[in-house]
Amino acid sequence: MGKKVFQMAKVEENRAVNPGVFQLTLHSPDIAAEAVPGQFVMLGVHQHHDPLLKRPYSIAGTEKMTGKVKIIYRVVGRGTDCLSNKKAGENLEIIGPLGHGFDLTDKKILLVGGGMGLAPLLFAAQEICPKPLEVLAGGRTKQEMFWEDLFQVLCNKIHITTDDGTLGSCGTCVDILPHVASTGDFDSILTCGPLPMLRTVAAYAIEHNIPCQVSLEQHMACGFGACLTCTCATKNGGNAQVCKHGPVFKAEEVDLC
Numbered sequence: 115m116g117k118k119v120f121q122m123a124k125v126e127e128n129r130a131v132n133p134g135v136f137q138l139t140l141h142s143p144d145i146a147a148e149a150v151p152g153q154f155v156m157l158g159v160h161q162h163h164d165p166l167l168k169r170p171y172s173i174a175g176t177e178k179m180t181g182k183v184k185i186i187y188r189v190v191g192r193g194t195d196c197l198s199n200k201k202a203g204e205n206l207e208i209i210g211p212l213g214h215g216f217d218l219t220d221k222k223i224l225l226v227g228g229g230m231g232l233a234p235l236l237f238a239a240q241e242i243c244p245k246p247l248e249v250l251a252g253g254r255t256k257q258e259m260f261w262e263d264l265f266q267v268l269c270n271k272i273h274i275t276t277d278d279g280t281l282g283s284c285g286t287c288v289d290i291l292p293h294v295a296s297t298g299d300f301d302s303i304l305t306c307g308p309l310p311m312l313r314t315v316a317a318y319a320i321e322h323n324i325p326c327q328v329s330l331e332q333h334m335a336c337g338f339g340a341c342l343t344c345t346c347a348t349k350n351g352g353n354a355q356v357c358k359h360g361p362v363f364k365a366e367e368v369d370l371c
Contacts (some may be wrong), residue, residue, distance in 0.1 A: 118212065119144040122205040126182065128198070132260045133229075134189045134284060136176035136198050137174070141180030144211045144248040146177030149173050152329055152362040153237035155183070156337040157206030159196040169193045170337055170357070172306075172329075173211065183210075186233045202321035213361050216327055222246040225269075226315050228287055231307030232261045234329055239268040240306055246270055248312065250294050252307070255280035268304045288314040300324060306331070311368060328363035332356040347371075 123142040131137045140147045145155065156168040175184040189198050200206065216238050223242055227235040232251055239247060247268070252275040253259045259281050265272050273294050274282025283290050288311055295303070296319065306329035317325030332344040337357050344356040347369035354360065354368065 117148060118209060119148070121207075123183070125200050125204045125206060127204050128200050130198075131186065132258065135260070136187055136189070138171075138185040138187065138197065138200075140185070140206065140208065141181050142183045142210075144206055145208065146176040146181045146183050148175050149183065149211035149237075150215035151218065151241050152234055152327075153211040153236075154337070154361065155185070155208050155210030155212060157197065159193055159200065168207065168209065168337065169197075170212075172230075173235045173237050174233040175240050176327065183207045183208075186230070186236070188230050204236075205302050207335060213357055214291045214359065215306050216329070216362050217302075218239075218242055218324070219237040219288040223303050224248050224250065224298060224300040224301060226250045226251070226287055226291065226305040226307075228307030228311045229258075231305075231311075231329070231331065232265075234306050235304065236261070236264055243268045245247050248298055248300070249273065249292070250275075250287050250291060252276070252287035252311075254278065259273055275338050285312075287311055288318075291313055291315060291318055295319075295322070295324065304328065305329070316370055319365055327362050328365050328368065328370070329362045330356050330360050331366070332361070 123140040126141050127139040154170050154172050158168045170186045174186040189195050225235045242350050249265045249269045249272045251261050256276045275285050275287055302325040303319050310327050345353045346356055348354050
């Protein structure tokens with residue numbers, strides 16, 4: 115990890131991109147300069163100490179020249195509801211960039227993501243482009259797949275799945291993963307999303323000897339290894355802290371069962 119920045123960041127934009135989903139743009143030049151795909155920030159959105167704790171948010175992109183840090187989030191509780199009401203010009207407490215990010219050195223990469231797990235993969239796509247890149251993205255319905263437009267300008271090909279079949283293939287990412295992976299001659303797979311999806315993607319990659327990196331999503335209280343609330347099991351029988359040792363791990367390192 116590089117240096118961590120503790121500061122107040124100004125909200126430049128906080129707009130709805132889909133029902134219940136927002137894109138937040140913060141002005142934080144120090145974090146924009148340091149962040150790499152797969153890392154995250156902790157944001158304090160509390161008013162009168164409610165909610166008290168900062169919340170972790172994946173970085174969905176940066177603009178180093180303008181100092182912008184972008185976050186895409188879904189409103190799911192009190193913290194994200196408070197965040198959705200922040201207006202341009204207001205300030206938020208921010209700590210970051212935190213954690214270890216993706217290794218993007220391979221020549222041809224496949225990104226596999228589901229739901230809001232696509233946010234850190236969007237940042238990865240930004241940094242990988244214009245190298246060869248394909249994206250396998252899944253959601254529940256066509257309405258949820260606003261991600262398609264965001265990824266299309268960054269990748270060679272995007273494969274879409276929806277649970278109800280309203281866009282792309284009917285089913286989930288893992289249903290078409292064998293076909294996509296076997297026809298793409300990929301050097302590695304990067305994945306983020308629901309745990310069952312990660313488990314299946316990792317198992318497929320390990321079985322077919324494709325290097326795979328998984329980004330885990332966990333509840334966190336501090337974001338830098340002090341509170342021990344975000345531990346995960348490792349394959350060697352030990353434990354790792356997602357905020358400090360991850361959130362990105364090699365697939366063979368962590369126990370996803």
